Amino acid sequence: MKMRKHLIFTSVLLVVMSCSQKKKTTTIVVKNALDIERSNETVELTKSFLKIEDLSQAGVFNKDAQQIVLSQLVDQDGDGVDDMILFQPKVKANSEASFEIIKISEENKINAPELCYSRFVPERTDDYTWENNKVAFRVYGPTAQKMIEEQVPGGTLSSGVDAWLKKVEYPIINKWYEKTTNGTGSYHNDTGEGLDNFHVGVSRGVGGLAVKIDTSYYVSKNYTKWRSITNGPIRTSFYLEYENWDAAGNQIKESKVISLDLGSNLSKFTTHIEGVNTVSAGLTLHEKDGEVTGNPENGWVSYWQPHANSELGTAILANKHTFQSYETYSTDKKDLSNAYAHLNVVNQQVVYYAGFAWKESGQFNNKQDWETYLNSFSKRINNPLKIELLK
16 A cells, blocks of 8 residues: 555656656747758847746757757847857758757857957957958957047048958957067968958948938948957857937937858848938949949849959848848049948848958859859848747
8 A cells, every 4th residue: 555655656756747847848940941951040049039037058959860059148238147049050941940948067068169259459459350260350449540530640440341351260360460469470461361451441341331311421430339249159249339420411320239150251230220211331342343233132232353363252131121222332532432232221220231252262263153142141031940939
């Protein structure tokens, strides 16, 4: 009799434990409705979506492959608490894949190099620079602006985006700045990793913003505030703020979050802007010896040009609800010729992507390869992976 009571108690305990474990299991399904395999696309899972209070020890488990996958935790608002978990699933065409959010120990975490990296660079005036395993960029801060205004050599007055032409997958930012600042080398010379020989000046560079009023373009000055958000194996992101600026009597208020994900040649610009309903993101035309092409249906404009002893493609891309049209703006004034994508501002926000392809890196052989990449990228952002939370 005692044994029977013990067996009943044990059975009840197992049922309770099983129910408890089920309650703690969070399963998501990632659905791919396209007829192509999806990879190198980042899924963002917020704490509120997952209904999980504490993400500090969260990881992602692939139920189909029965293995932990690479993930990254992000404290989006800088309050010291993780708000989001990122991962890049591989999902076959017209298929779906299941994942669990699990608690993992330090020993079970996948160790991966921090290929997505950005930082403020006080040793080079006040650049802010970012990179992943494909591309690198930088923008310029208030000290660089002040130097120009006070006629001090070495400054830069520009809200354009500079391209650093790297041809290696490992990080180069710290290495290039170190050799340039300590005098052992220069990032303007290619020693096998690439170089900075992309001129920005007052142009829009690769994705700098402008506001068009009638037939004239107006731009901000350098960023005034910055905040790093995250670095990691999957994404780097940061926040920039600008002093309010004037566009033919329109007071413009601008701030943005820039992010760059693993495997992408395009940075994402999520810009908060007040004062206008349309903005224009630009690509410098340099010597105007290249070709501007575009695909309004797929939401992109590109400029493919000869560059030193190689070739270079740059592009602006946005989803079909944001991209209006594109134009080539040519002038005799130095650095003011740009190809522009005209973009809709919705609820004081505009999201677009900007980046480049350098032939010397071996990633793209020609303009056709680059445009194929842009069309594929467009197809993906206009048909995002669908995420379903199973209850």
